[in-house]
Amino acid sequence: xxxxxxxxxxxxxxxxxxxxxxxxxxxxxxxxxxxxxxxxxxxxxxxxxxxxxxxxxxxxxxxxxxxxxxxxxxxxxxxxxxxxxxxxxxxxxxxxxxxxxxxxxxxxxxxxxxxxxxxxxxxxxxxxxxxxxxxxxxxxxxxxxxxxxxxxxxxxxxxxxxxxxxxxxxxxxxxxxxxxxxxxxxxxxxxxxxxxxxxxxxxxxxxxxxxxxxxxxxxxxxxxxxxxxxxxxxxxxxxxxxxxxxxxxxxxxxxxxxxxxxxxxxxxxxxxxxxxxxxxxxxxxxxxxxxx
Amino acid sequence: xxxxxxxxxxxxxxxxxxxxxxxxxxxxxxxxxxxxxxxxxxxxxxxxxxxxxxxxxxxxxxxxxxxxxxxxxxxxxxxxxxxxxxxxxxxxxxxxxxxxxxxxxxxxxxxxxxxxxxxxxxxxxxxxxxxxxxxxxxxxxxxxxxxxxxxxxxxxxxxxxxxxxxxxxxxxxxxxxxxxxxxxxxxxxxxxxxxxxxxxxxxxxxxxxxxxxxxxxxxxxxxxxxxxxxxxxxxxxxxxxxxxxx
Numbered sequence: 001x002x003x004x005x006x007x008x009x010x011x012x013x014x015x016x017x018x019x020x021x022x023x024x025x026x027x028x029x030x031x032x033x034x035x036x037x038x039x040x041x042x043x044x045x046x047x048x049x050x051x052x053x054x055x056x057x058x059x060x061x062x063x064x065x066x067x068x069x070x071x072x073x074x075x076x077x078x079x080x081x082x083x084x085x086x087x088x089x090x091x092x093x094x095x096x097x098x099x100x101x102x103x104x105x106x107x108x109x110x111x112x113x114x115x116x117x118x119x120x121x122x123x124x125x126x127x128x129x130x131x132x133x134x135x136x137x138x139x140x141x142x143x144x145x146x147x148x149x150x151x152x153x154x155x156x157x158x159x160x161x162x163x164x165x166x167x168x169x170x171x172x173x174x175x176x177x178x179x180x181x182x183x184x185x186x187x188x189x190x191x192x193x194x195x196x197x198x199x200x201x202x203x204x205x206x207x208x209x210x211x212x213x214x215x216x217x218x219x220x221x222x223x224x225x226x227x228x229x230x231x232x233x234x235x236x237x238x239x240x241x242x243x244x245x246x247x248x249x250x251x252x253x254x255x256x257x258x259x260x261x262x263x264x265x266x267x268x269x270x271x272x273x274x275x276x277x278x279x280x281x282x283x284x285x286x287x288x289x290x291x292x
Numbered sequence: 293x294x295x296x297x298x299x300x301x302x303x304x305x306x307x308x309x310x311x312x313x314x315x316x317x318x319x320x321x322x323x324x325x326x327x328x329x330x331x332x333x334x335x336x337x338x339x340x341x342x343x344x345x346x347x348x349x350x351x352x353x354x355x356x357x358x359x360x361x362x363x364x365x366x367x368x369x370x371x372x373x374x375x376x377x378x379x380x381x382x383x384x385x386x387x388x389x390x391x392x393x394x395x396x397x398x399x400x401x402x403x404x405x406x407x408x409x410x411x412x413x414x415x416x417x418x419x420x421x422x423x424x425x426x427x428x429x430x431x432x433x434x435x436x437x438x439x440x441x442x443x444x445x446x447x448x449x450x451x452x453x454x455x456x457x458x459x460x461x462x463x464x465x466x467x468x469x470x471x472x473x474x475x476x477x478x479x480x481x482x483x484x485x486x487x488x489x490x491x492x493x494x495x496x497x498x499x500x501x502x503x504x505x506x507x508x509x510x511x512x513x514x515x516x517x518x519x520x521x522x523x524x525x526x527x528x529x530x531x532x533x534x535x536x537x538x
Contacts, residue, residue, distance in 0.1 A: 018533035026524050027439060028447030028484045042444060044404065053404055053444035055528050069442030070531045073328065073347065087349075101411050103349040149409060175535065247534045 004272075011273045023058035025067055031058055032065065040066025074099045074174040074198035076152040080143045081183040083169070083196035084154075086133050092126055094133055096141070099174065099198045102151035106133075110144060110155035112162070138164040140194050140202065160184060164194075165220035167204030168237050172244040174199035178251040185252045189259055191232050195250060203236050205229040231267055235259065238270035239279065246280035257283045298457045298469055306468055307336075314452075314464045314512060317519045319433075321440045321527045329441025333433040336466060337423035342433035344441040346413035361405035363412045366395040368430060370419040391427060394490060398431055398451075398480050401489040404444040413443065424467040425453040427492075431480050432516060439524050448520055449489060451480035452512035454505055456497060461508035463515075479509045483517035486510060 025031060031043060031050045039045055042054040043065060052058070054069040076082070076098070087103055088095035094106040108121050108129060133139065140161050141154035156162050174197065177183075183195045186206055194202040205225050239258040240250060248254055261282040262270050269275055299305060309315070315336030324330040327343040334340075350357040357363060368391035369383035381388075399415060415437070417430040428451035435449045455465040456475045470476065475497035480490040488510075497505065 018530050020525065020529045021532050024525060024528055024532070026448070026521055026528070027445040028482070044444075044446070046446075051446075053446065054442050055439050055524050056442070057528075057532060070528060070535070071322075071329070071440065072442035097349070101347045101349075101408055247531065249535070 012277055021057055024056075025052035025058055026055045027053055031067075036063065038064045040064045042067030042069060070175060071173055072175075073101050075150075076100055076104070076143045076146055076198070078143050078145060080197035081140065081194065082143060082152075082154065082198045083138065083140050083164070083194055083200035083202045084198070086135055086137045086139065089130050089133070089135065092121075092129075094129070096139065096154060098152065098154075098196075099171075099200060100150075100152055102149065104143075104152040104154050106139070106141060106154045106156065110153070110157060112157055112159070133163060138167075138169060138202065140164060140196070163220060164202055164204065165207075165222065166225055167192075167202050168233050170201040170203065170237050170240050172199045172201065172240065172250065176244055176247065176250050177201075178249045180251055185255075187236070187252070187256060187259070189232055189236070189256070190229060191236055193236065193252075193255065195252075201240060201250070203233050203240075205233060235262060235267045235270065238262070238267065242270060242276035242279045243283065245276050248280055248283060254283055254287070257286050261286075298455075298472060298474075299460055299462070303460075305462060307466060311460045311462045312508065312511070314515055315466065317432075317516065319436060319520070319523050321436055321523065327437075327441075329437045329439070329443070331433050331436035331440055333429060333436065335425060335429045335432070335464065337421055338419070338425055338429045339421040340417055340419050340426075340429045340433040342415065342417045342430070342437040344413065344415050344434070344437040344443065346441075347408040347411040347443070348413075350410065350412050357410045357412070360409055362403070362408040364396055364399055364403065364405070364415065365412055366392050366399070366415045366417075366434075368392045368395055368417050368419075370422060370426075374419045374422045391430070394427065394492070395430060395434065398449055398490045399434065399438070402435075402445050402447065402449045402482065403438065404446060407444055422467065424465050424470045427451065427478055428453045428464075428480070428516075431490075432520060436520060436524070440527070447482040447484050448517055449480050450483050450513040450516040450520065451478065451490070452509050452516060453478045454509040454512060456501060456505050459501075461501075461505045463508055463512035475505070477505050477509055479506065479513060481510055481513045483514050 029052045033049045043050055044053050052067045054067050056067045056069040059066050082098050084096040084098035086094050087097045092108045095103045096106050098104045141156045143152050144155040145153045177195050185193045192204050192206050239262050243258050258279050261279045265275055317335050319333040321331045323332045329344040331342050347362055368388050372379045372382055415434050417434055419426055431451035453465055454477045455462040455469050476494040478492040481488050
């Protein structure tokens with residue numbers, strides 16, 4: 001197999017014109033010495049001064065001043081779609097890794113039973129928990145509530161959510177996922193994509209909806225996926241990584257555009273730096289033309 | 293002093309610097325994709341990589357977790373090829389363990405630990421080339437990595453090692469200046485408030501000189517701060533403008 005090796009200095013550099021945003025602060029900067037403001041996230045008070053504690057842009061809502069850092073772990077909000085992985089099975093709950101500060105909780109009482117049966121969860125269900133979801137299983141879920149310490153409580157009380165079967169997980173920064181009405185997309189190129197708000201993206205081959213509904217989201221479909229479908233999934237993965245590399249927001253349109261832009265290259269070539277740059281520029285251009 | 297003159301009559305050091313001049317500092321942020329925050333810094337020939345993970349759920353034994361603040365886990369390591377003589381163990385020897393402890397102390401003072409109870413922040417620093425001032429370079433690198441990770445800090449932590457030769461304090465000393473002996477003062481400060489978070493002294497120094505050396509060292513830290521701040525501002529501005537232009 002031929003392996004391509006190149007020096008770092010040969011990488012193409014993206015020439016980039018940027019201006020300094022106005023309200024940019026770094027840790028220790030005094031935002032204001034006016035005492036009329038309230039202390040928000042990313043700030044602290046010292047000697048009557050409001051001081052920034054992270055590097056980012058100052059945001060003001062009436063009297064509340066906060067600083068939003070550009071790169072952080074995922075801060076969950078109620079209603080967010082997340083993709084995660086089971087790390088632990090505990091008493092009546094699962095622990096889920098969701099790129100959050102603390103592991104999220106999925107209570108046994110907030111999942112649908114296989115088969116969609118509606119009833120109180122019994123002691124037998126508690127014993128069979130590992131049969132439903134074991135350590136290492138990827139799941140999609142929704143944020144039900146946020147605890148006071150910042151950890152999240154999830155639920156899968158809809159047929160959209162539940163265990164994920166065959167597919168690829170892509171990890172990007174949570175700030176790159178655009179908040180939309182829907183985060184589940186059946187792309188016309190023949191793949192289903194779940195854009196978790198936590199920066200975890202699940203790409204899988206398209207499945208029939210009715211099969212999914214009858215199983216209640218717990219049975220994994222382990223049929224062999226044809227090569228063409230696998231290639232589509234792999235191509236989408238590479239495209240998403242290319243977009244994330246050049247910090248384009250991710251949603252169905254950008255992903256589809258990047259997929260179309262990548263078709264002239266072989267799937268394995270997309271990860272080459274110059275191809276990634278080309279794809280991201282094409283997508284950016286197309287978005288500008290359409291005025292999105 | 294073995295024929296080598298650390299400070300010439302004209303007031304120049306071995307590498308041509310004046311006593312109050314720092315070495316050239318170059319740094320980059322966000323060098324790793326996997327880590328939550330990362331940075332690379334060169335201070336003269338001393339080169340350090342830092343990576344920060346977290347805050348995340350406690351790894352290993354859950355019982356180590358603190359219920360009122362975040363646990364800071366540091367690891368200092370020196371690449372086997374970093375020194376003139378090849379090192380046998382990159383980490384875990386006495387010196388590395390001491391450095392690890394010092395880094396932990398330094399950042400416990402600067403990170404707003406009370407914000408993330410029951411979680412953990414990992415700071416990994418690796419010296420790729422050691423040419424004096426290892427500890428201070430590591431602190432500067434870790435600060436940049438923490439800022440990159442978006443972890444709340446009271447202020448930057450800037451560190452500087454200062455020597456003292458012929459009644460003159462010399463800022464940011466290199467390996468040669470370090471190895472010829474003489475007193476050495478390492479300080480890490482929060483530059484805005486000038487609070488000292490770590491102070492370490494090697495060999496002896498008359499107390500009358502202490503104030504003078506300390507003043508020079510703090511001045512050196514403030515000079516470092518100016519450079520780091522510029523890098524952070526550029527980095528943040530670049531990311532902000534590229535994400536903003538959807």
